[in-house]
Structure formats: C-alpha cells, structure tokens
Amino acid sequence: MGTTILTIIVAIAVLAGAALLFGGWVLWSILRLAGRVITAVLGPLPVSRGRRATGLRCSRPNCGAPNPARARFCRRCGAPLREGRERLGWAATL
Secondary structure: HHHHHHHHHHHHHHHHHHHHHHHHHHHHHHHHHHHHHHHHHHOOOHHHHHOOOOOEOOOOOOOEEEOOOOEEOOOOOOOOOOOOOHHHHHOOOO
16 A cells, blocks of 8 residues: 555656646746747847947848957857958968
8 A cells, every 4th residue: 555655646746747847838938929929019129238349240131230340250140250360460370
C-alpha cells in the first residue's frame, strides 16, 4: 500500500510540473502576441535619446540603419560598412 501511495504522489508531482511548464509557455506566448499587436497598432518604440549613431548608414537598401562613425559592421543587419581593412588604414597582420 505504501508503494501505491508513493506512485500516486510521484504521478501528481510530474503532472503538476508539466502543467506549470505548459502554463508558463502559454503565458509567454500570450505576452509576446500582445507585444506584437501593440507594436503593430502603435508602431515601433522610439529610439532612446542617449548616445546617437553619427556617421555611417548601412548601404543595404532594406536596412539603412544609422551606425557609429567607427563601426565596421551594421548594428541591425551585420553587413560590413566599409570595404576591407585597407580603407580604414589598418595594417594586415597575421
């Protein structure tokens, strides 16, 4: 009889853990969906007024993101902003 009770307790614990994980996943999915709906209705959040990117814009037509003057790669898409290290004045070292 003691083994049966222990088996039932373990089964209930496993079901409770699965329910908590599933419930957390559902809650996270609902919050993400709500965030997407709010972004679609109101538009993207404004960029902070702190440090501004000055200098380079991404040359890709689908991106065009502003980047700092000393950036080598685009912050948004990762595309190289300049052709090779020679244009930056760096010596190639191995």
